[in-house]
Amino acid sequence: MGIGPSTKETTLHHMNDPMVEIVRNDRSLDLVGIAVVGSPQDNLEKFYVAKRLGMLAEALGVDGVLIYAEGFGNQHIDFAAHIEELGKRGIPAVGLTFAGNGLVVENEYMEDIIDLDKAGEGMETEIVGQNCVTKKDVIKSIKILKKKMKNKRR
Amino acid sequence: MVKLSIARARSLTMEMPEKYAELALKNKTRKESKDEATPFPKEKIMRTLTWREFSVYDVKITNETKIEKNILCIDERLAKRAININPIVKKVTLRVIKPHERNVFVNSIMDIIPVAAKVEGKIGEGVTHFLRGMVVFLTGTDEEGRQISEFGSSHGILKEKVAFGMPGTPVSGEIILNIDVVIEKGTGMERRGPLAAHQVCDWILDNIRRELKKLPPHEAIYAQEFKDVRREGRPKVLIVKELGGQGAMHEKIIMPSEPGGVRGGKSIIDLGNVPVILSPNEVRDGGIHSVT
Numbered sequence: 001m002g003i004g005p006s007t008k009e010t011t012l013h014h015m016n017d018p019m020v021e022i023v024r025n026d027r028s029l030d031l032v033g034i035a036v037v038g039s040p041q042d043n044l045e046k047f048y049v050a051k052r053l054g055m056l057a058e059a060l061g062v063d064g065v066l067i068y069a070e071g072f073g074n075q076h077i078d079f080a081a082h083i084e085e086l087g088k089r090g091i092p093a094v095g096l097t098f099a100g101n102g103l104v105v106e107n108e109y110m111e112d113i114i115d116l117d118k119a120g121e122g123m124e125t126e127i128v129g130q131n132c133v134t135k136k137d138v139i140k141s142i143k144i145l146k147k148k149m150k151n152k153r154r
Numbered sequence: 155m156v157k158l159s160i161a162r163a164r165s166l167t168m169e170m171p172e173k174y175a176e177l178a179l180k181n182k183t184r185k186e187s188k189d190e191a192t193p194f195p196k197e198k199i200m201r202t203l204t205w206r207e208f209s210v211y212d213v214k215i216t217n218e219t220k221i222e223k224n225i226l227c228i229d230e231r232l233a234k235r236a237i238n239i240n241p242i243v244k245k246v247t248l249r250v251i252k253p254h255e256r257n258v259f260v261n262s263i264m265d266i267i268p269v270a271a272k273v274e275g276k277i278g279e280g281v282t283h284f285l286r287g288m289v290v291f292l293t294g295t296d297e298e299g300r301q302i303s304e305f306g307s308s309h310g311i312l313k314e315k316v317a318f319g320m321p322g323t324p325v326s327g328e329i330i331l332n333i334d335v336v337i338e339k340g341t342g343m344e345r346r347g348p349l350a351a352h353q354v355c356d357w358i359l360d361n362i363r364r365e366l367k368k369l370p371p372h373e374a375i376y377a378q379e380f381k382d383v384r385r386e387g388r389p390k391v392l393i394v395k396e397l398g399g400q401g402a403m404h405e406k407i408i409m410p411s412e413p414g415g416v417r418g419g420k421s422i423i424d425l426g427n428v429p430v431i432l433s434p435n436e437v438r439d440g441g442i443h444s445v446t
Contacts, residue, residue, distance in 0.1 A: 020437050053394065
């Protein structure tokens with residue numbers, strides 16, 4: 001498992017990224033930056049990377065994290081590990097990914113995951129760009145994150 | 155309680171027990187603190203990126219690379235010369251697919267790349283020229299005819315294999331420049347194979363970028379300033395992009411020299427896959443190149 005045509009993010013996607021565009025223009029949020037994190041091959045390395053991300057979020061003192069992963073299958077091991085590291089530090093996180101037929105791993109911190117499956121087939125459709133993040137998914141995730149951040153402040 | 159109404163008064167002295175005064179002051183401060191909860195956000199501009207878009211409505215393959223009167227001409231010899239960039243690449247073919255001709259066969263689509271060039275400054279600030287109306291499709295096979303793909307291949311009829319109008323795909327009216335490469339047999343599943351294809355494609359695009367940089371600002375059809383803004387006092391949000399970093403088709407190039415390019419960037423694998431911070435402008439300006 002890995003990244004198939006329908007979940008891969010092309011160079012054009014990264015430039016047009018709806019997530020970045022919407023969050024940067026939302027006047028009620030302070031976007032600190034975009035952390036780009038790779039998904040390594042080795043399982044131990046996956047947890048190494050996740051720990052670094054947790055420390056980075058802690059050091060930046062962020063109130064919330066929007067995380068999305070391209071691809072599926074073993075990419076979800078890191079995805080779950082990232083959310084766990086953030087959850088341990090009490091940072092609310094909303095995840096977006098192509099869940100397919102369910103995630104391969106789960107943990108207690110993964111409360112809010114948005115599935116990017118557009119075809120409704122739960123599998124790789126081999127159509128380029130079909131199961132990627134759209135504006136609709138982003139607006140949904142921001143709404144959930146704002147609610148979570150509000151609850152945390154109380 | 156105390157109630158007082160005055161229509162016209164020159165000087166007025168009011169005396170009351172201390173506890174009433176305290177109460178009155180307390181109410182006042184409470185009201186003030188309520189106002190402070192929603193102040194107007196203080197915006198701090200960190201960096202500015204000037205974005206100019208130029209339109210093309212036709213792409214031709216001729217004997218010279220130039221952009222003239224909204225027509226992009228590409229030198230056919232570039233395809234032959236591009237092979238010298240990396241010995242893994244054996245053959246390069248250029249093809250133009252018009253919007254109404256999408257009923258054609260294409261090899262596995264490796265990437266969709268917009269054409270943009272840096273005129274001033276580095277990625278994320280300065281001036282960028284962007285070519286609107288066309289995108290580049292990088293496709294490829296190896297010498298034995300095997301599609302360059304890892305998990306599911308997107309070869310087939312173009313119309314059926316691309317979800318047009320998504321953030322990462324062109325809209326229905328855009329012209330497609332198809333750069334098709336043939337790489338050494340067996341390298342499709344190694345890291346160097348797909349990377350070589352992207353390097354060759356980037357070299358061809360560099361030739362177009364050189365022309366794009368020359369276009370005068372007044373010919374732009376659209377201009378915008380993107381600002382990296384920090385809003386003090388608002389909840390801080392971090393966006394995390396988890397990208398493939400496993401080698402062979404799972405790789406990203408971070409912060410290349412040209413928007414969406416390969417040259418000058420560092421692979422996320424070489425960076426050890428650890429988190430790297432980019433600014434919103436750097437992402438907008440093509441700071442991430444997919445080698446997926």
